[in-house]
Amino acid sequence: MLQFDNTNIGTFLKEKLQDFTPEMVNYQYGTVISSQDGIVTVKGLSGAKYGELLEFENDTYGMAMDLGLDKVSACLLTKGDYVTPGSMVRATGRISDVGVGDNLLGRVVDPIGRSLDGKPLHVTEYRPTEFPAPAIMDRSPVNTPMETGILAVDSMIPIGRGQRELIIGDRQTGKTTIALSAMMNQKESGVICVYCAIGQKASSVSNLVHTLEEDGTMEHTVVVAAPASNSATMQYLAPYAACAIAEYFMYKGKDVLVVYDDLSKHAVAYRTMSLLLKRPSGREAYPGDVFYLHSRLLERAAKLSPELGGGSMTALPIVETMAGDISAYIPTNVISITDGQIYLESELFHAGIRPAVNVGLSVSRVGRSAQYNAMKAVSGSLRLEVAQYRDLAVFAQFGADVDDTTRALLAKGANITEFLKQSKETIHPLSTQVALLTLFDIPFMSKLKTTEVAKFQEKLLAYLQEHEMELMAEIDRTKQLTLENGKALRHAIETFARYWEE
Numbered sequence: 001m002l003q004f005d006n007t008n009i010g011t012f013l014k015e016k017l018q019d020f021t022p023e024m025v026n027y028q029y030g031t032v033i034s035s036q037d038g039i040v041t042v043k044g045l046s047g048a049k050y051g052e053l054l055e056f057e058n059d060t061y062g063m064a065m066d067l068g069l070d071k072v073s074a075c076l077l078t079k080g081d082y083v084t085p086g087s088m089v090r091a092t093g094r095i096s097d098v099g100v101g102d103n104l105l106g107r108v109v110d111p112i113g114r115s116l117d118g119k120p121l122h123v124t125e126y127r128p129t130e131f132p133a134p135a136i137m138d139r140s141p142v143n144t145p146m147e148t149g150i151l152a153v154d155s156m157i158p159i160g161r162g163q164r165e166l167i168i169g170d171r172q173t174g175k176t177t178i179a180l181s182a183m184m185n186q187k188e189s190g191v192i193c194v195y196c197a198i199g200q201k202a203s204s205v206s207n208l209v210h211t212l213e214e215d216g217t218m219e220h221t222v223v224v225a226a227p228a229s230n231s232a233t234m235q236y237l238a239p240y241a242a243c244a245i246a247e248y249f250m251y252k253g254k255d256v257l258v259v260y261d262d263l264s265k266h267a268v269a270y271r272t273m274s275l276l277l278k279r280p281s282g283r284e285a286y287p288g289d290v291f292y293l294h295s296r297l298l299e300r301a302a303k304l305s306p307e308l309g310g311g312s313m314t315a316l317p318i319v320e321t322m323a324g325d326i327s328a329y330i331p332t333n334v335i336s337i338t339d340g341q342i343y344l345e346s347e348l349f350h351a352g353i354r355p356a357v358n359v360g361l362s363v364s365r366v367g368r369s370a371q372y373n374a375m376k377a378v379s380g381s382l383r384l385e386v387a388q389y390r391d392l393a394v395f396a397q398f399g400a401d402v403d404d405t406t407r408a409l410l411a412k413g414a415n416i417t418e419f420l421k422q423s424k425e426t427i428h429p430l431s432t433q434v435a436l437l438t439l440f441d442i443p444f445m446s447k448l449k450t451t452e453v454a455k456f457q458e459k460l461l462a463y464l465q466e467h468e469m470e471l472m473a474e475i476d477r478t479k480q481l482t483l484e485n486g487k488a489l490r491h492a493i494e495t496f497a498r499y500w501e502e
Contacts, residue, residue: 028091030072032056035083038076038231039276042089045072051130053092058082061112062089063096063233066277073277075233077112096130098241099123100248105192108209108223111237116225117209127248129240133299140303142339142366145375146257146314149185149427150178152357152420155379155437156386157342160370161191161255162303162312166334168319168326169344173356175318177424178342179259180208182316184217185427186257192249193221194258196242199235199265202227232276235269243300246313250302253309258301262318263294267330284329291333298337326361340364354421359386374430374481378437385440386420389413412446418453431472434481435464438489444497460496468492 030044040062042054054062054072060080066073076083099113101123108117111129115121142160159165159182167175183193195212197205205225212218222245226238239260246258260266267290274287282288294317301315319334324346326335335341340363349356368376392410396402402410419436422428428436436457439445448456464472471488475481481489 027093030089030091032083032085032087032089033071034085035080037276038080038233040074040076040080040083040089042072042074043070045089045091048072048091049095051096053094053096055090055092056080056083057087057089063237065273066279075236075273075277076231077233077237078231095128096237096240097126097128098244099125100127100245101125104222104245105220106218106222108205108225110230111224111226111234111241113241125248127244129237129244130296131244131247131300133296134302134304134308138302138305138308140305140310141369142303143369144303144312145370145372146182146191146255147185147189147430148178148182149429150181150355150422151428151433151436152355152422153178153342154371154375154428154430154433156359156383157340157357157362157364158366158368158370158375159314159316159364160303160366161314162301163340163364163366163370164298164301164315164317164338165364166317166319166338166341167344168321168331168335168341169356170321170324170346173344173346173349174354174424175320175344176208176261178344178355179261179316179318180211181424181427183212183221183257183259184215186220187215187217189255191220191255191257192246193217194242194246194256195221195223196239196258196260197223197225197227198238198260198262199226199228199269200261202229232269232272235266236273239263239266239297243297243313247300250304250311250313251309253311255311256313258313258315260297260315260317262320263334264320264330267293286329290330291337294334295337298334339366352421353417354423359383360390372430372479374434374475374479375437377481377486378434378441382416382437382440385413386416389417408446411450412440414450415445415448415453416440418450419457421454429476430479431475432461432464434475435461435472435489435493438486439493442490442494442497444494444501447501456500459500460493463496464492 028045028047030042033041033043048064050067052064054064054074060078060083062074062076064072064074103123110116142162144161146159146161147154167178169175186193205227209223212221224238224242226235242258246256249256270293271286279287298315301313303312304310317334319331321331343358343361344356345358
């Protein structure tokens with residue numbers, strides 16, 4: 001039988017009590033004056049900060065958005081059916097933040113960090129949703145490619161790690177598909193992906209998550225979702241929360257790709273909040289600080305200097321246009337903030353040219369510095385040739401007589417356009433892209449019938465994978481196209497072309 005020595009218990013308790021200092025926590029309380037349309041006016045919170053979380057009765061939370069001399073206006077984050085005039089509100093002292101960390105990989109969360117996939121979520125570290133962008137001296141030049149696996153993008157509108165490249169176009173033109181292809185292409189690169197869905201249908205977000213899970217991309221991806229059923233405040237917070245999650249990995253020295261889908265709905269959500277808060281409205285009823293809304297978000301994307309770990313955050317914001325009008329208010333704002341844009345055109349999409357990239361209006365301000373040497377060696381004149389073909393095709397469609405040189409250019413341009421077509425399920429590695437671009441310089445291109453292009457491409461790539469496997473693997477591994485490898489690749493393609501003609 002165990003026996004306890006209780007002679008020293010009194011002395012032990014005395015020592016503990018002498019050392020005990022009660023922790024004093026002061027909370028500020030206020031009273032709700034009015035509650036309407038998700039906007040709550042509170043009296044008595046004189047010490048509240050902008051963006052601070054406020055706790056109402058029945059576990060309802062809000063965020064302080066307007067600070068007055070005698071009252072505070074807050075936007076509710078959750079349904080506020082129980083927030084009525086006279087109810088109490090407590091200032092939490094916490095500026096809006098979100099849980100971050102490796103535990104989020106493979107998960108779907110909302111803008112305040114709650115799990116949306118039905119599994120328990122344990123986070124130990126938090127980051128504020130609003131955070132200063134890295135200073136100029138804290139950044140490095142953008143010179144490492146962020147490959148998307150899309151030939152038309154990687155060859156003509158290259159994206160670099162740390163760049164902000166806008167994807168813009170009308171509804172249903174393949175904007176999200178380009179972003180998803182870029183995410184799926186990062187499985188072997190070690191790049192972490194964060195996808196932010198703003199104002200979309202819950203079923204669309206669910207389908208997207210299912211696609212990522214089937215492809216195996218979800219293992220290195222975090223999805224932040226604020227569907228259309230959420231409040232305007234939650235939709236407003238979503239991209240900042242996604243950016244905070246991406247920043248955690250960036251400051252750990254990792255490369256991150258973050259997609260904001262889309263910032264048009266984000267601007268509408270902010271306009272809704274601002275009008276309900278009775279802020280002055282400007283052009284198209286948007287508030288005066290709608291430019292700052294997106295600039296302070298997108299400026300946080302950067303390639304950090306080696307002293308800060310050398311991590312990077314690449315931003316792919318998506319903006320929807322109406323009837324192809326890229327001169328509208330929100331599109332022009334975001335275009336001026338970003339480092340280029342991929343413009344998708346409805347006419348090209350409906351003509352079967354997918355991805356429907358308009359080369360004339362698309363640009364990457366980082367340019368060829370964000371391309372591997374192998375890609376630089378073969379993609380030099382492609383953009384110019386495609387742009388020339390589009391101009392000539394418009395001229396030729398009126399039935400004008402053209403000379404033999406122009407006819408040859410049109411034939412080659414039509415074939416190049418066919419080769420640039422790519423289904424959403426297809427992702428081309430670097431070696432495949434280099435092979436296809438090498439083909440464009442071979443005279444055989446002008447002889448190939450446009451109707452045969454798809455079959456020719458399929459057979460050519462199968463031939464190269466079977467007979468030139470080591471060569472293709474070396475290009476993928478070294479990212480270089482040496483003189484010797486270039487000759488070998490060209491010889492293999494010419495050999496296949498002769499076999500095709502026979």
